[in-house]
Amino acid sequence: MKIKCPKCDKNADLSMDFSFVTCEFCELDMSYGEYVKFVAHNEKTYSDILGDYAGSTEGESAGSLDEWD
Numbered sequence: 001m002k003i004k005c006p007k008c009d010k011n012a013d014l015s016m017d018f019s020f021v022t023c024e025f026c027e028l029d030m031s032y033g034e035y036v037k038f039v040a041h042n043e044k045t046y047s048d049i050l051g052d053y054a055g056s057t058e059g060e061s062a063g064s065l066d067e068w069d
């Protein structure tokens with residue numbers, strides 16, 4: 001199936017068993033796990049926003065845990 005290439009933004013090809021991602025335009029060739037990490041790294045700014053949000057909610061739950069003691 002076609003997915004967006006993280007390197008050149010053209011159509012990359014995800015193998016039927018979701019194991020490999022290849023791109024004929026920039027010769028990308030990596031496992032799907034590496035592809036997910038690659039995309040996550042490229043969208044680090046977005047991940048940081050989510051991370052900050054998760055961090056603030058974690059703080060709240062930790063506080064409520066203390067109240068149980």
Ligand SMILES: [Zn+2]
Binds near residue numbers: 009012
């Ligand atoms: Zn590509």
